[in-house]
Amino acid sequence: MKPRIAVFKFASCDGCQLQFLNAEDELLTLASLVEFAYFTEARSRALDGPYDIAFVEGSITTPDDARRIIEVRERTRYLVTIGACATAGGIQALRNWSEVEQYKRVVYPSPEFISTLSTSTPISEHVKVDFELWGCPIDKHQLIDVVRSLLSRAKPALPGHSVCMECKRRGNVCVVVARGEPCLGPVTRTGCGALCPAYDRGCYGCFGPADDANMEAFTRLMASQGITGMDAVRRLRSINGYVRPWRETADAIAKNQNQND
Amino acid sequence: MNEPLKLKKAALQDLIDLLRREEFKVLGPVVREGSVAFHEVREVSDLPIGMRDAQEAGRYRLTPGVDGEIFGVVNGAGSLKPFFFAPHEILLEVRREHRGFKVRDATPAAPRLALIGVRACDLAALAIQDRIFLHDKFRDAHYEARRKDVFFVAVNCTRSAPTCFCVSMKTGPEAASGFDLAMTEMEDGFVVRTGSAAGERVVSKLQLPTAASEDVAKARARIDECASGMQRQMDTSDLPHLLYDEVDSPRWNDVAARCLSCTNCTMVCPTCFCHSVMDVQELDGNMSRRVRQWDSCFSLEHAHIHGINFRPRIHDRYRQWLTHKLASWIDQFGTSGCVGCGRCITWCPVGIDLTEEVAAIRAQRGKH
Amino acid sequence: MTPYTIHPARITARRTETEGIYTFTMRLLDPSVRAAYRFQAGQFNMLYAFGIGEVAISIVSDPSEPEILEHTVRVAGRVTGVMADWKVGDVVGVRGPYGNGWPVDAARGRDVVIVTGGLGCAPVVGLINYIIRRRDEYGELHILHGVRTPNDLLYREKFDEWRRVPRTRVYLTTDQPDKSWHYRIGVVTELFDELNVAPSAIVMMCGPEVMMRFAAHALLQKGIGDDSIHLSMERRMECAVGLCGHCQYREHFVCKDGPVFTYRTVRRLFGVSGI
Amino acid sequence: MPSRRTKTRTINVSNLARVEGEGALHIRLRGGEISELKLEIFEPPRFFEAFLRGRDSREAPDLNARICGICPVAYQMSTVHAFERLYGITIDPAVRALRRLYYCGEWIESHALHIHMLSAPDFMGCDSVITLAEKDRAAVERGLRIKQLGNAIVAKLGGRSVHPVGACIGGFTRVPRREELAELREALMRERDDALECVRWVARFDLPAVERDIEFVSLRHPDEYPMNEGRIVSSRGIDAAQDEFDAWFEESQVPYSNALHSKIKARGAYFVGPLARINLNFDRLGTEVQSAARQTQIAWPSSNPYTSIVARALEVLYAIEEALRIIDTYEPPSAPAAKFELRAGTGCAITEAPRGALYHAYETDERGVIRSARIVPPTSQNQARIEADLRELIPQLIERSHVEATRACEMAIRNYDPCISCSTHFLRLEIER
Numbered sequence A: 001m002k003p004r005i006a007v008f009k010f011a012s013c014d015g016c017q018l019q020f021l022n023a024e025d026e027l028l029t030l031a032s033l034v035e036f037a038y039f040t041e042a043r044s045r046a047l048d049g050p051y052d053i054a055f056v057e058g059s060i061t062t063p064d065d066a067r068r069i070i071e072v073r074e075r076t077r078y079l080v081t082i083g084a085c086a087t088a089g090g091i092q093a094l095r096n097w098s099e100v101e102q103y104k105r106v107v108y109p110s111p112e113f114i115s116t117l118s119t120s121t122p123i124s125e126h127v128k129v130d131f132e133l134w135g136c137p138i139d140k141h142q143l144i145d146v147v148r149s150l151l152s153r154a155k156p157a158l159p160g161h162s163v164c165m166e167c168k169r170r171g172n173v174c175v176v177v178a179r180g181e182p183c184l185g186p187v188t189r190t191g192c193g194a195l196c197p198a199y200d201r202g203c204y205g206c207f208g209p210a211d212d213a214n215m216e217a218f219t220r221l222m223a224s225q226g227i228t229g230m231d232a233v234r235r236l237r238s239i240n241g242y243v244r245p246w247r248e249t250a251d252a253i254a255k256n257q258n259q260n261d
Numbered sequence B: 001m002n003e004p005l006k007l008k009k010a011a012l013q014d015l016i017d018l019l020r021r022e023e024f025k026v027l028g029p030v031v032r033e034g035s036v037a038f039h040e041v042r043e044v045s046d047l048p049i050g051m052r053d054a055q056e057a058g059r060y061r062l063t064p065g066v067d068g069e070i071f072g073v074v075n076g077a078g079s080l081k082p083f084f085f086a087p088h089e090i091l092l093e094v095r096r097e098h099r100g101f102k103v104r105d106a107t108p109a110a111p112r113l114a115l116i117g118v119r120a121c122d123l124a125a126l127a128i129q130d131r132i133f134l135h136d137k138f139r140d141a142h143y144e145a146r147r148k149d150v151f152f153v154a155v156n157c158t159r160s161a162p163t164c165f166c167v168s169m170k171t172g173p174e175a176a177s178g179f180d181l182a183m184t185e186m187e188d189g190f191v192v193r194t195g196s197a198a199g200e201r202v203v204s205k206l207q208l209p210t211a212a213s214e215d216v217a218k219a220r221a222r223i224d225e226c227a228s229g230m231q232r233q234m235d236t237s238d239l240p241h242l243l244y245d246e247v248d249s250p251r252w253n254d255v256a257a258r259c260l261s262c263t264n265c266t267m268v269c270p271t272c273f274c275h276s277v278m279d280v281q282e283l284d285g286n287m288s289r290r291v292r293q294w295d296s297c298f299s300l301e302h303a304h305i306h307g308i309n310f311r312p313r314i315h316d317r318y319r320q321w322l323t324h325k326l327a328s329w330i331d332q333f334g335t336s337g338c339v340g341c342g343r344c345i346t347w348c349p350v351g352i353d354l355t356e357e358v359a360a361i362r363a364q365r366g367k368h
Numbered sequence C: 001m002t003p004y005t006i007h008p009a010r011i012t013a014r015r016t017e018t019e020g021i022y023t024f025t026m027r028l029l030d031p032s033v034r035a036a037y038r039f040q041a042g043q044f045n046m047l048y049a050f051g052i053g054e055v056a057i058s059i060v061s062d063p064s065e066p067e068i069l070e071h072t073v074r075v076a077g078r079v080t081g082v083m084a085d086w087k088v089g090d091v092v093g094v095r096g097p098y099g100n101g102w103p104v105d106a107a108r109g110r111d112v113v114i115v116t117g118g119l120g121c122a123p124v125v126g127l128i129n130y131i132i133r134r135r136d137e138y139g140e141l142h143i144l145h146g147v148r149t150p151n152d153l154l155y156r157e158k159f160d161e162w163r164r165v166p167r168t169r170v171y172l173t174t175d176q177p178d179k180s181w182h183y184r185i186g187v188v189t190e191l192f193d194e195l196n197v198a199p200s201a202i203v204m205m206c207g208p209e210v211m212m213r214f215a216a217h218a219l220l221q222k223g224i225g226d227d228s229i230h231l232s233m234e235r236r237m238e239c240a241v242g243l244c245g246h247c248q249y250r251e252h253f254v255c256k257d258g259p260v261f262t263y264r265t266v267r268r269l270f271g272v273s274g275i
Numbered sequence D: 001m002p003s004r005r006t007k008t009r010t011i012n013v014s015n016l017a018r019v020e021g022e023g024a025l026h027i028r029l030r031g032g033e034i035s036e037l038k039l040e041i042f043e044p045p046r047f048f049e050a051f052l053r054g055r056d057s058r059e060a061p062d063l064n065a066r067i068c069g070i071c072p073v074a075y076q077m078s079t080v081h082a083f084e085r086l087y088g089i090t091i092d093p094a095v096r097a098l099r100r101l102y103y104c105g106e107w108i109e110s111h112a113l114h115i116h117m118l119s120a121p122d123f124m125g126c127d128s129v130i131t132l133a134e135k136d137r138a139a140v141e142r143g144l145r146i147k148q149l150g151n152a153i154v155a156k157l158g159g160r161s162v163h164p165v166g167a168c169i170g171g172f173t174r175v176p177r178r179e180e181l182a183e184l185r186e187a188l189m190r191e192r193d194d195a196l197e198c199v200r201w202v203a204r205f206d207l208p209a210v211e212r213d214i215e216f217v218s219l220r221h222p223d224e225y226p227m228n229e230g231r232i233v234s235s236r237g238i239d240a241a242q243d244e245f246d247a248w249f250e251e252s253q254v255p256y257s258n259a260l261h262s263k264i265k266a267r268g269a270y271f272v273g274p275l276a277r278i279n280l281n282f283d284r285l286g287t288e289v290q291s292a293a294r295q296t297q298i299a300w301p302s303s304n305p306y307t308s309i310v311a312r313a314l315e316v317l318y319a320i321e322e323a324l325r326i327i328d329t330y331e332p333p334s335a336p337a338a339k340f341e342l343r344a345g346t347g348c349a350i351t352e353a354p355r356g357a358l359y360h361a362y363e364t365d366e367r368g369v370i371r372s373a374r375i376v377p378p379t380s381q382n383q384a385r386i387e388a389d390l391r392e393l394i395p396q397l398i399e400r401s402h403v404e405a406t407r408a409c410e411m412a413i414r415n416y417d418p419c420i421s422c423s424t425h426f427l428r429l430e431i432e433r
């Protein structure tokens, strides 16, 4: 029997699950190898499980979703988070530093009808996650590699070093050194193919923190480029801002800033 | 033979044309993204004429230079390394067949390269990579295929960047070997020497005149001046022992606090050779490629084995890098792993400078 | 042909040693590659699982019959995890042999001490078998093995079998005994109290570096020279031909200068963390 | 509560499939009357308009892209144009052309996705593109090729197709060399034929023949088919500048739900998207596309919402032709992006997202930090219209089986290609009283 794959969505933009459909060259092959048992963006029929692999997109922001992810976990053999929302809480985790009630008032005239949690949290804060795919959005090739590995009954190989290595392999010139651009590359996880420097700009961290990022040294590098205080906080508190060690570094800078004010 | 010749500036185009006619792909320093790297050159005007580079630890800028000077930019982020040791390449293709599989070597498409504007340190670095990939127990067929039949036009340095220290490493500023032609730039042209039969053939086709003795003397003086004026130095005396003995130097912690472990220094270094080997399958599971790509001892995965990481701290990884470069490389390959090009200094985003680190380790030797 | 070229081999037998440890016998498919293939005790091959990757695995079969390749694999991670599914008849990849092997020639006529620790150290299995098959050519054989818990003792029957071989002694110990344990208790170095060997003995070790460091100390105390103590080192390996750089141990490449080193060679490095 | 006297029926579509984002539809009928209509949006709010406050305006193009993974270019384009007005930036004509190209890429990608993967299975009686491929592999492969081209165009300018990184206020971070753009030419030529074939294919679908009384709204530009610029026009006479959006449109709460619906003041529901654009800009399509449109046997302007799928296919063809034109006349700009000074001010912009007009409005302080942000996505504008369509459709479904009724409702919703992820504004609809 073909392995049964499910794709679930929580709070997200759909961009990560879209990468399945963006794999134009592989899509029909994929469909011949697996059964999409649940993938509402692509298929009307929805089966209840159990699933061999569940790809989970999106973060947990409502009480319902906090319950739903537990059900998903129970019906799933391998649970793989796809993207910054599911893996790190996503851009919507910016609410975690604010009053969500105030956020509701900003957006909705009748905030009392909004049912939402005060935080946006990654899936791993709710259930056990087997593999994490970083990125906002995830990289299509990494996604295909993970599917292929799991079909071959092998653990996926997901590197955790910084963007810089891929950047130089690609023949980019370092934007920090040659142009003084701020760049999160040295502390950001590889996976995107070093896109931003190839497009003449600094990395803004959409693949989350690299393993063993030296945040103290990086904070000093930012400061040497004139990025201090809330400017530095904003750089770290973005798409993957809720994940350590970026969260801790930004919180520490923010705290310092408040004390100085 | 080997008498210095003169190539007028205007005739540099003839050299390029001749090489192109002989079916070389001619590469030279070309401005890209705020730096120079070796790219295809068809016209002399593709070269960074009238430009110079301003380099310091952690900073690189191209600046207006001297009018008409063709090789005013000393070097950029791109070394020769990617042309022979590719950043990313397919080594094998393995295809499923019946109950087994069939393996095919993927031979690289290697264009015939002519490289102009190559510096002494670049050639020295290439000789080191040759030592690693060609003269060891195992020869690397892909490197070998790319390395064959390359034509090198070296340029002797008459100006150094503040990050250069080739004099300390005895690799420059004058190209000693490994070139077909070596040129020294003057206001009106180049003093040219040949370094190989292929170089001889080329100059005879160009019918270059003999250089005037004043020109030859002036060229010599320029190179000497460059050497004596070099701003950076590294004391290499007793080098393997210094680093071997100072395995516990407090400086390792000091530099580890500054180092981002980003791998930039190893990526731009013209001699670093570490690479990872991966097998990447197509989705249908019938075909797999063995891929190799540049790796670095600064990545956490580099020293990871199942259940243990031998170099978990940045302290360990920086020490590995510096010790390998300057010390254990000598035991392994009979030569230092550093040619003094200064790239790792310039292109380190936080400006860590190995000459300074070595000096500090030396200064604290045995005192802790 | 690049040094990375893989040679297909067919699995002819599979044996489960214990949960998670399997021994595969295999035969190279290409007759000319097979005919040219020679190895020494202690050398290793890079074994390839289609599409997944390659890992270093010691050859445990007998060098005098180079057409038969036997490998004992312990399931650890991505690649070895897939190897657990290998069946008789499957075609897998082999390249090698690599590394320097055990000093079986230098050991001839001498007492041999074999020290291992941790989870079943496959490389020494081949070595012990090698000596036992040529029992007359060697002196006393002492096999010392330390495990953390009795469950980690993976080849209980093998040790019992070796115990019965003439002029062979087996010493077992554990840190955390249970009721089933009727050997010694304590770390492996404590076994050296019992060990009675001539200073001319040759030692071969394989296991965690801390264990080997303490063992080497104890053996030096017994007057064994630091160049008579041989240790098998482990470092990450991706090419096995000294090019990829991962297996560096300061100036050594474990793949081509090792994996077996004398204690004299690595003495200064042993015990420095982060090398 | 079901009544004993009258026949009660409920139609529950617990998961709206093949729309972007997650939603459900709940309808209760009593007799022939709708007693309940609940378009439930699971999509939890993500509060973009709230967290944008306090961010640097230069971050906004990257942050806003994350509103929607299917049309990030649209969010970037409305963002940059709004801030360019705010900062008084003039855009180099070459950059302007590249932005059109960028949008062409997204239209091609998004429309191809919708036509082949979301919508066509309905008409072919399949549950997904995967089963559709078993029936008509050639059509699916053609769709994938077209889609791939769209992605390639976006990636050429922005590095990747989802959340591309190249767009910034003032232009692009990097612009392609001529020869880099020319690399797209071959694929564009090939896909032009595919797009034409696709138009013929969808025109043969058995589209329900309905006529609806609809007010269509889109941008209109003096001499181009609208994308990034133009005035707001409607089929009932609106002709307004972009900054008059608030004078004509309002977001309100409808009595039976808590959702914000955008409506034309004093008139109500309206329709944005490809069908609105074609209806209002047929004369700007160029002769090739016009003739393809005429061959479909549909009378343009069309008041049948089901012809949206044909409008989409025609826009794919248009975007391919437009992309070819831009590539062939491209000269790189002198700088990838215009320089500008940050300042305090307000600015708004509407651009034509694949799904229709997308309105953004911002206010900044003197350091260029965002003080307020307002985003009105096309789906939110179409929502009242979707519900109006459902109200007209449902009485005809009473005698149909559940499966058929569900399918009919989903098809009606899919006409609008709703992108529920763009839920800057969506609420859960609750109808129980």
Ligand SMILES: Cc1cc2nc3c(=O)[nH]c(=O)nc-3n(C[C@H](O)[C@H](O)[C@H](O)COP(=O)(O)OP(=O)(O)OC[C@H]3O[C@@H](n4cnc5c(N)ncnc54)[C@H](O)[C@@H]3O)c2cc1C
Pocket (backbone or CB within 6 Å): B304, B305, B306, B307, C044, C053, C054, C055, C056, C057, C058, C059, C072, C073, C074, C075, C076, C077, C078, C079, C080, C081, C099, C122, C123, C233, C234, C235, C236, C237, C238, C259
């Ligand atoms: C000389 C030598 C001989 C060996 N002999 C045997 C043997 O006979 N039987 C046996 O079971 N194991 C042996 N090993 C260990 C074996 O190579 C590892 O268990 C194996 O590489 C783990 O790979 P993995 O992909 O399953 O693990 P993962 O943890 O997923 O490792 C990923 C990658 O890291 C590298 N790696 C991880 N662990 C090691 C390691 N210990 N040594 C080298 N590279 C590693 C490999 O490239 C591997 O593919 C030997 C190792 C060496 C160096």
Ligand code: SF4
Pocket (backbone or CB within 6 Å): B265, B268, B269, B270, B271, B325, B337, B338, B339, B340, B341, B342, B343, B344, B345
């Ligand atoms: S170590 Fe630094 S200075 Fe030495 S060769 Fe490498 S990059 Fe150049």
Ligand code: SF4
Pocket (backbone or CB within 6 Å): B266, B271, B272, B273, B274, B295, B296, B297, B298, B320, B321, B322, B324, B325, C245, C248
């Ligand atoms: S070990 Fe480090 S310093 Fe040595 S070659 Fe490899 S990357 Fe370079």
Ligand code: SF4
Pocket (backbone or CB within 6 Å): B258, B259, B260, B261, B262, B263, B264, B265, B266, B298, B347, B348, B349, B350, B351, B352
């Ligand atoms: S020395 Fe500099 S370039 Fe090298 S890893 Fe450390 S921070 Fe990066």
